[in-house]
Amino acid sequence: MEPVRCPLCQAVFDGADAGCRPSCPLARSCSAVCCPRCRYSFPRETGLAALLRKALSRRRAT
Amino acid sequence: MSEVLDAPARATAERAAAGLRTLVLVGNANVGKSALFGALTGKYATVSNYPGTTVEVMRGALSARGANFSVLDTPGTSGLFPGGEDEQATRDILLGEPGATVVQVCDAKNLRRGLLLALELAEAQVPAVLALNMADEAWERGIAIDVALLEQLLGIPVVPTVAVQRQGLRALREALARARPATLEARYDPALEQALSDAQPLLPRDLGLAPRALAMLALLGDASLRSWLRPRISEAALRRLDDLAQRAARDLGPLRIRVAQARLQVVDILLARVLHLVLPPGPTRGAAWIDRLTTHRWLGLPLLAAVLYACYQFVGVFGAKVCVDFLERAVFAERLTPWVAGALRWSDFLAGPDGLIAGRYGLFSMGLSYGLAIILPIVATFFLAFSALEDSGYLPRLSVMADRALRAIGLNGKAVLPMVLGLGCDTMATMTARVLETKKERVLVTLLLALGVPCSAQLAVIFAMLAGVSAAASLWFAGTILAVIFVVGWLAAKVIPGSRSDFVVELPPLRLPQPANVLVKTVARIEWYLREALPLFLVGTLLLWGLDRAGALAALERAAAPLVVGLLDLPREAAGAFIAGFLRRDYAAAGLFAHWQPLMRAGAMTRGMEIQVVVALTTITLFIPCIANFLVIIKERGWRTAMAMLAFILPVAFGTGAAVNALMRRFY
Numbered sequence: 243m244e245p246v247r248c249p250l251c252q253a254v255f256d257g258a259d260a261g262c263r264p265s266c267p268l269a270r271s272c273s274a275v276c277c278p279r280c281r282y283s284f285p286r287e288t289g290l291a292a293l294l295r296k297a298l299s300r301r302r303a304t
Numbered sequence: 305m306s307e308v309l310d311a312p313a314r315a316t317a318e319r320a321a322a323g324l325r326t327l328v329l330v331g332n333a334n335v336g337k338s339a340l341f342g343a344l345t346g347k348y349a350t351v352s353n354y355p356g357t358t359v360e361v362m363r364g365a366l367s368a369r370g371a372n373f374s375v376l377d378t379p380g381t382s383g384l385f386p387g388g389e390d391e392q393a394t395r396d397i398l399l400g401e402p403g404a405t406v407v408q409v410c411d412a413k414n415l416r417r418g419l420l421l422a423l424e425l426a427e428a429q430v431p432a433v434l435a436l437n438m439a440d441e442a443w444e445r446g447i448a449i450d451v452a453l454l455e456q457l458l459g460i461p462v463v464p465t466v467a468v469q470r471q472g473l474r475a476l477r478e479a480l481a482r483a484r485p486a487t488l489e490a491r492y493d494p495a496l497e498q499a500l501s502d503a504q505p506l507l508p509r510d511l512g513l514a515p516r517a518l519a520m521l522a523l524l525g526d527a528s529l530r531s532w533l534r535p536r537i538s539e540a541a542l543r544r545l546d547d548l549a550q551r552a553a554r555d556l557g558p559l560r561i562r563v564a565q566a567r568l569q570v571v572d573i574l575l576a577r578v579l580h581l582v583l584p585p586g587p588t589r590g591a592a593w594i595d596r597l598t599t600h601r602w603l604g605l606p607l608l609a610a611v612l613y614a615c616y617q618f619v620g621v622f623g624a625k626v627c628v629d630f631l632e633r634a635v636f637a638e639r640l641t642p643w644v645a646g647a648l649r650w651s652d653f654l655a656g657p658d659g660l661i662a663g664r665y666g667l668f669s670m671g672l673s674y675g676l677a678i679i680l681p682i683v684a685t686f687f688l689a690f691s692a693l694e695d696s697g698y699l700p701r702l703s704v705m706a707d708r709a710l711r712a713i714g715l716n717g718k719a720v721l722p723m724v725l726g727l728g729c730d731t732m733a734t735m736t737a738r739v740l741e742t743k744k745e746r747v748l749v750t751l752l753l754a755l756g757v758p759c760s761a762q763l764a765v766i767f768a769m770l771a772g773v774s775a776a777a778s779l780w781f782a783g784t785i786l787a788v789i790f791v792v793g794w795l796a797a798k799v800i801p802g803s804r805s806d807f808v809v810e811l812p813p814l815r816l817p818q819p820a821n822v823l824v825k826t827v828a829r830i831e832w833y834l835r836e837a838l839p840l841f842l843v844g845t846l847l848l849w850g851l852d853r854a855g856a857l858a859a860l861e862r863a864a865a866p867l868v869v870g871l872l873d874l875p876r877e878a879a880g881a882f883i884a885g886f887l888r889r890d891y892a893a894a895g896l897f898a899h900w901q902p903l904m905r906a907g908a909m910t911r912g913m914e915i916q917v918v919v920a921l922t923t924i925t926l927f928i929p930c931i932a933n934f935l936v937i938i939k940e941r942g943w944r945t946a947m948a949m950l951a952f953i954l955p956v957a958f959g960t961g962a963a964v965n966a967l968m969r970r971f972y
Contacts, residue, residue, distance in 0.1 A: 247468065249694040249825070273832050284694075284825075285832035291824050298820040299470035 248277035249284055326401045327366060327373040327480070330394060330425070331409035332417050333380025336437040338362070339467035340409055341377040344477075361393065368477035373405070382417075384424045384517060385524055385560070392528055398430065399532055402512045405483045406432040407476070412442035412449060412464065415579060419571045420564075422458060426486035429514035432460050433479045439464035439472070447579065454578040459487030485514075490570045492563065499523055499552045506545055508536040523552045524560055595814045598701040608705060611698070615689045616778075619764055620771025623685030624897075628768070629905065632677040644668050658853060665852050671845035674894045675838045678901075679765065683890075684830055686764030691825035695817040730759045731933045734940060748793070750941055754929040755953055756789040758889070761833060762925070765893035769921055772904030773914045780972065781918045784964050785925055788956070837888060840931075844884040844891050851883070871962045872919050873912075873969075875899065881924065888930045896920045915968045923961035928953050 273286045287295055331337045345364025362377040378397050379390035386392035398406070408425055410418025415436075425432050436442075436449060455462040461479035465472030491497065503519035511518065511532065521529050522545050533542060552559055597603050645662040648655035655662040662669045693699055730753050758766060770778040851857040857880060861868075864879040872878075877899065885892025900917055903909050909917075928950055929937065938946040 250699055273828075273835065285828040287824060287828045289831050291828035291831055294827055295820075295824045298824065 246275060246286070248282055250277065250282035323372060325371055325373050326404035327375045328397055328401060328404050328406050329375065329377050329409055330398070330406050330421070331380060331437075332382055332411065332414075332421060335380070335409045335411040335414075335418070336467045337377055337380065337409045340407075340435060340437060340465065341375060343467050343470050343473055345375050361397070366477070368480050371480070373480070376401070376404075381421070383421060384428065384513070385521060385526055386528055395528075396532075398428065398512045400512060402510060404430070404512060405480060406430045407435055407480075407483075408432055409435045409437050409467075412436040412439045413445060413447060415447075415449060416571055416575055419574060420567055422486065423488065423490055423567050423570060424517065426458070426488050427490070427514070427520065428512075428517035429485040430512065431483040431485055433476065433483045434458065434460055434462045435472070435476055436462060436464045437467055440466045440469070450578045450580065454574070457488060457574055457577065460484060488570070488574070490567045492566045493556075495556055496523075496552065496559070496562065499548055499556075503545060503548050506537060506541040508533070510536070520563070523549050524563065525549055525553065591814065598698060598814065599704045604701075604705050608702070611693070615686070616767050616771065618689050619682060619686045619767040620769075623682045623764070624768030624771050625905070627681030627685065628678055628901070631681055632673065632901075636673045636677040641669050641673065658849075660849060663849070665845055665849035667842055667845055667849075670848075671842040672838075674845070674891065674898065675834075675841040678894050678898060679761065679837070679841075679890060680830070680834075682768045683761050683764045683833055684826070686760065686767065687826045687829040687833075688822065690760060691822045691829065692817040694825065695815075695821045697812040697814045700812065701814070730754065730757060730929060731936050734933060734936045747941060747945060750937055750945075751949055751952070752789055752793060754933060754937060754949055755792060755926055755956065756785050758925050759930075760829075761837060761888070761890035762893055765890050765897055766921060766925065769893065769897055769900070769917055772900065772909060773917050776972065777914045777918050777968075780964065780968060781921050784918075784922050784960065788926060788960055792956075837890070840888050841891055844888065848880055848884060857883075867958060871958060871965075872923060873965050874916055874920055878920055881920075882927065885924055885927055886931060886934075889924060889927065892924050892927070893921070896924065911972070915965065915972060918968060919961050919965045922964050923957050926953065926957035926960055928957070 273288055274283045275286050276283045285291075329337045329341055341362060341364060344366050361379075364375045364377075366373040366375050376397060378394040381391040381394040383391075384395050384398070386395050398404070406425060408418070408422055410422070418434075418436075422432075422434060434454075436451070439449075442449065449464075451462050451464060461482045463472055463476045463479050465476055467473075492500070500516060500519045500523065503522055504515040507515040507518045507522070509515060513521075518529065518533075522533075530542070533545075556562060597607055641662060645655045645659075648659070648661055652659065654660050655666075657663055659666055661667055664670070693702075734750050734753055766781075770781060848857060851860065860883065861876045861879045864882070865876055868874050868879045868882070869876055878896065881892040881895035881899075884895060896917075900909070900913065903913060928934065934946065934950075937949060941949075
């Protein structure tokens with residue numbers, strides 16, 4: 243749903259479909275996403291990080 | 305069917321009566337509509353199937369300059385003539401929402417495609433605003449758009465946006481009040497114009513698209529339009545429309561191509577006036593010099609060493625000493641643990657010396673204390689440093705450096721990426737080994753990952769431990785791990801036939817890390833770590849508690865004593881850390897850290913203890929992979945390979961530990 247940018251190769255992709263599941267046995271509780279281009283994994287910005295990103299973005303926009 | 309299709313129109317009328325206007329986001333696929341929808345409406349959105357279809361449509365709310373909007377996010381479309389169910393849903397939303405304001409989201413990098421759709425929306429006479437999304441990427445690629453001129457030529461507000469960074473949203477919200485039908489119009493050849501003129505009087509005016517757009521769809525043979533027209537116009541008018549469409553197809557040839565050509569002509573004239581290709585802003589001379597330095601064959605190495613040293617100081621000194629000291633001693637040992645033990649003193653089972661919660665292997669006194677007081681400050685500082693490296697664009701450059709080093713031992717260039725990714729998570733990196741071409745390459749990289757590449761959390765604890773010993777001891781550790789990777793890689797590369805493949809990685813511009821980005825990434829990583837690691841810490845503690853209660857831990861320590869005490873010269877309790885290490889390697893490292901930390905803090909580390917730290921760290925780093933990684937190895941490579949790796953790794957880990965112990969006692 244939310245486009246994310248890979249910090250390694252800079253590809254922009256749909257974060258909703260890029261979970262590391264179903265391969266990883268810990269996928270159910272893990273919020274990491276994997277870049278479809280270079281496979282770099284990094285955590286999805288959810289929960290507190292999402293709120294923080296939103297607050298900082300709003301501050302920058304105003 | 306018509307009732308179903310009219311349902312949105314009725315809903316729109318109800319919303320209008322409640323003072324709610326409709327805003328529809330329309331655009332080609334992959335232009336960032338959903339990102340813009342999220343940025344405009346916030347978190348709360350409802351998802352439902354559009355009536356009569358299986359296509360999901362999101363609806364949210366927006367207030368702009370005193371007006372309240374119900375915002376609809378539509379599936380990506382290339383035009384009003386539907387090419388599939390998704391595109392038909394978008395077209396039907398526009399038909400069923402008369403009076404709605406449209407925000408057309410366009411990829412600024414692909415203006416031509418966006419303007420083709422804009423031209424159709426102009427024909428449909430919908431009040432619109434054009435959002436030039438991904439404006440930053442267009443600029444980075446040297447694409448400059450004369451926004452003021454485009455606005456003037458189209459006759460609608462045009463706003464550059466970067467939805468993912470929430471840029472341009474304020475201007476977009478303000479532009480909604482100025483939304484109007486575009487004045488730009490494509491003119492077709494006279495025969496087609498005549499057919500359009502003949503068809504327009506037959507068509508309804510209460511739909512969301514103007515009669516000229518409806519006439520065009522009818523002439524192009526859009527069968528899906530019929531269900532919208534049937535309840536609104538007479539049978540005779542429908543028959544007349546069919547006649548006009550048949551005549552147009554017969555007299556004007558391939559109509560869709562002619563229409564597309566006419567529209568493209570208009571768009572190309574527009575593009576020639578508003579689109580300029582410019583050179584992107586280049587880096588300054590200083591920045592370009594640093595950029596070259598980062599990947600330089602020799603000069604890049606001291607820079608890499610400096611980066612590692614800065615991480616080591618920040619994580620090992622600030623994180624592992626200052627922060628851990630405070631949390632472990634002042635918060636956990638002096639306040640929380642005594643308080644929990646006091647609150648549970650009525651139960652020996654929970655708070656006794658071997659209690660489940662506050663005992664020696666208690667879930668609180670050990671599990672949470674490890675997770676929150678020891679590991680959390682260390683990984684938090686490490687994640688901060690790692691996120692800064694990531695945001696600066698240095699990581700891809702690190703893979704270039706690693707490529708050179710690994711090529712020197714004959715390893716395939718493609719193997720570099722999984723090895724570098726392993727520093728994040730070995731489990732994921734093991735899956736990445738799929739990109740390698742031969743089975744042997746995949747097995748080799750999986751083995752090297754499981755053997756010698758520490759994951760980020762483990763690396764953080766390693767930094768913390770090394771901060772408590774001398775620089776020479778740290779070099780012993782780093783040298784040993786690198787030597788093992790190189791020797792195993794070199795030997796394996798000897799038995800792997802075939803040519804080396806090229807390693808291609810796109811280097812993003814090197815830049816100063818942005819504090820906001822670094823902070824958010826760090827928080828995301830800490831959240832991820834707490835969610836994934838903390839439960840396993842508790843499981844590990846529970847396992848140790850159970851083994852201890854059953855007397856099995858002492859038995860295991862006795863059984864492992866010849867190996868742990870005899871061969872490695874480590875304290876007997878280190879056996880517990882190796883057992884827990886199978887759950888998570890950083891948990892094992894935390895156990896070792898907790899053992900030596902009081903001595904490090906007191907400055908009472910002797911030469912023998914420093915050797916023990918290096919031996920323990922070397923063994924645990926080379927030790928069998930964590931349970932998640934092991935399960936993925938089984939899944940990816942099969943049981944037999946996984947067990948063979950285990951059989952290889954265990955003796956290598958203990959053998960290397962023993963060799964380091966012997967060498968250090970002689971030469972350190």
